[in-house]
Amino acid sequence: MQFRYRAVDGDGRIRRGTMDAANAADLELRLKRLALALISARPARALPGLLAGRIGRRELVSFCFHLEQTSRAGVPLIEGLVDLRDSVEHPRFRMVIAQLVEEIEGGRLFSQALALHPAVFNPLFVSLVRAGEASGQLVTVLANLAESLKWQDELAAQAKKVLSYPVFVAVVVVAVIAFLLSYLVPQLVEFMRSINQDLSFNTRLLIALSELLVGYGAWLLLLPPVLWAGVLLWARRNPALALRLDALKLAAPFVGGTLKKLSLARFADQFGLLYSAGLPILDALAICESVVGNRAIAAALARVRVQIGQGGGIAASFEREQLFPPLVLRMLKVGEQTGGLDTGMRNVAYFFHRDVREAIARIQGLIEPTMTVVLGLLLLWVMSAVLGPIFDTIGRLR
Missing domain, CATH: 3.10.20 (Ubiquitin-like (UB roll))
Known part of the structure; x- marks a missing residue:
């Protein structure tokens, strides 16, 4: 307790x-x-995950780097953990490390102790450590894990950059239009109606939108997050819907291709780590399914695993699912033929990582002028709908 x-x-x-x-x-x-x-x-009741203090990749990178350095210097693992426990600043992570020390002192293997904390150490992490223990290459595994975690942190930052900038600009555009409709237009409505002339369709539409926003603004503000939360809750209970939503993410305009490359880069890096650590291909694929981060890609990997289990070639099985482009498939085929599949997968990860960086730069370059044009057109429509009746009235006075 x-x-x-x-x-x-x-x-x-x-x-x-x-x-x-x-x-x-x-x-x-x-x-x-x-x-x-x-x-x-x-x-005391256990705090919810967010309140308890989330243990992020940076803490795990420090964890792997510290143990790799101390083990390479000949320090026993248990002593390295004790030193780390006494020096780490993250309170929750310090408690986790203290429990690891106790569990190892109680006779558990390092990988077994890690497996008791699945919220901190995912199946990939535990499987790599277990393979390192079995092969006597734990130091190498820890070094590879640290590099992989740093790379994944960079990928996550790039994914946030892809999604956050369009969302921010869209919020700014919506906020500007909402201000005009809720503040500026209501002040001019009475004037536009008092000029005793037929209003254009644009003006009538603008007035209707303004009245809708003023009368039901709070409901309109709450509706999108409520709908989004409802869809997420439904997806948790409905695996088919969750799979469909993840497939839609990969097909989304502008960002879908980049998100797919991010997931595939993560898979290639993790699969290369598992394979180089000595895990069988089918076991490595099964672990990657649970950590790849997208259900549609995980389902495709499951089908690939079935095909390989039935005797199919690795590159041929991936080609049937159309997960990777031809260049990557050729790299996989070469790696399969030469026995350097782990090197091939690392090359695949590098290929997608480079593509993601270039795609993000292109998206950012396109978003800024596109959003500027959209905002300009919306403002032009609002101003024409507001000023059109005024100019018509001035013209008649002449």
Whole structure:
């Protein structure tokens, strides 16, 4: 169970936090290993994942790098973990490392201890460490994991860049139009209606949109997030819908191709790591299905795994699913024929990584002028609908 505690460190400072323990005595022992003296404790509910402090890729990169360096220097793994436990700043990660130390001291293997924390160490991480233990190449595996995690962090940053900039510009455009319709147009409505002339269709449409926004603005503001949340909840309960939504992401205009390349780059890098660590191809594909990040691609990988299991060639099986472009398929075929499939997959990852960077640069270059033109056209329509009746009236006065 989880306890909320107050403790004092060696400098006399009060520390507060939460920790998993079997009972109060177990909690006191765990805190003692962290150089903390227990003052008081009480049972507490575990915090939700976001509130508990998410452990990100940067913490995992530091974890792998530290253990790789200490192991390479001949320091036993348990001592490296103890040093890391005493130096890490992230409170939740510090608690996780302390539990790893206890579990290894209790007789578990490193990979078995990692598997007890699936929210922190995913199946790919655990499988690579298990393969490294079995082959005696744990140091190499940790070094490869650190590089892979840094690369994945860069990919995630690029994916956010692809999606966040269009969303930001669209929000700005919508906000400008909403301001004009809710503030400027209502002030001119009475004047436009008092000129006693037939209003154009554009003007009538503008007035109708303004009245709709003023009367139901709050509902219109709440409707999109409510619909989005409803779709997400439905997708969680309906695997077919979730699969369809992920397929639509890959087919989305402008960003769909880039998102597909991001997912495939992640898969190629992870598959290369697993294969080079000594895992069988079918096991490596099965692990990649759970961590690739897109259900449509995961389903395609499952079909590839079935075809390979039935005796099909690796490159030929990928070609049937049309996951990769011809150049990448040729690289896979060469890697399969020469026995350097891990090198081939690393080349595939590099190929997609380069393509993603270039695609993001192109998208950003196109979005800025496109959004400027769209905003200009919308403002032109609003101004023409507002000023048209005024110019007509001035013309009649002449």
